[in-house]
Amino acid sequence: MTGKGRTMNLVLHVWRQKGPDQPGRLEIYEARDVSPHQSFLEMLDDVNEQLVRDGKEPIAFDHDCREGICGMCSQVINGVPHGPLPHTTVCQLHMRHFRDGDHIFVEPWRSRAFPIVKDLVVDRSAFDAIIRAGGYISAHTGGAPDGNVVSVPKDDAHLAMDAAECIGCGACVAGCPNGAAMLFASAKVSHLAIMPQGRPEAARRVRAMTRAMTAEGFGNCGNHYECEAVCPKGISVRFIAKLNREFLRSFLK
Numbered sequence: 001m002t003g004k005g006r007t008m009n010l011v012l013h014v015w016r017q018k019g020p021d022q023p024g025r026l027e028i029y030e031a032r033d034v035s036p037h038q039s040f041l042e043m044l045d046d047v048n049e050q051l052v053r054d055g056k057e058p059i060a061f062d063h064d065c066r067e068g069i070c071g072m073c074s075q076v077i078n079g080v081p082h083g084p085l086p087h088t089t090v091c092q093l094h095m096r097h098f099r100d101g102d103h104i105f106v107e108p109w110r111s112r113a114f115p116i117v118k119d120l121v122v123d124r125s126a127f128d129a130i131i132r133a134g135g136y137i138s139a140h141t142g143g144a145p146d147g148n149v150v151s152v153p154k155d156d157a158h159l160a161m162d163a164a165e166c167i168g169c170g171a172c173v174a175g176c177p178n179g180a181a182m183l184f185a186s187a188k189v190s191h192l193a194i195m196p197q198g199r200p201e202a203a204r205r206v207r208a209m210t211r212a213m214t215a216e217g218f219g220n221c222g223n224h225y226e227c228e229a230v231c232p233k234g235i236s237v238r239f240i241a242k243l244n245r246e247f248l249r250s251f252l253k
């Protein structure tokens with residue numbers, strides 16, 4: 001359905017759950033007069049405004065930047081984390097990718113390590129625990145050095161930037177049949193380990209972050225590659241191989 005001024009009517013099946021220990025269920029809502037130019041979150045905003053007007057509780061969902069940067073908009077749309085468009089966060093998904101009369105199923109991330117807080121909101125503090133375990137450089141570096149003081153091969157710089165694109169949204173975990181956080185952790189381990197500033201702590205970092213993954217209840221990688229398929233930033237599974245190499249190398253030290 002295209003065309004200026006034309007709108008769609010949709011049927012939403014939305015997961016509603018009052019709290020972490022409450023039972024949840026899919027409830028049906030109508031989204032009427034949806035513009036194809038609206039984002040998915042703007043469409044949900046309109047549904048919520050109608051719910052409030054009707055004296056009902058609005059749907060709780062996470063968002064912050066709405067620009068594909070912060071990784072907060074964690075929704076499974078029609079069974080796919082972040083929905084049907086590759087390399088696109090929910091906040092960047094526009095309604096022109098749906099058709100008039102569509103039924104759309106909207107659910108939260110499903111993973112043991114990401115308990116549901118309410119409706120579509122999950123607790124992703126398990127990711128924070130992994131970062132706290134080692135996702136940083138602790139060396140005291142003083143003031144900002146000149147850009148060319150530490151020379152970095154161009155290929156390494158590009159590879160580190162590819163890994164650093166991870167926005168920590170958790171889609172990789174939601175998409176993984178094992179609920180593994182390997183793509184996330186490997187991106188964080190890699191972008192630091194590839195750069196010379198991150199090498200001195202690389203061995204300690206990879207062991208600590210791997211330990212934290214297990215402690216937080218994430219599953220093991222089964223090489224399904226679903227994580228790469230649903231990652232809105234296109235993080236490659238080759239970083240998982242890099243994490244594994246870094247882990248083995250840490251025992252040679």
Ligand code: FES
Pocket residue numbers: 062063064065066067068069070071072073089090091092
């Ligand atoms: S709201 Fe920030 S990435 Fe979607």
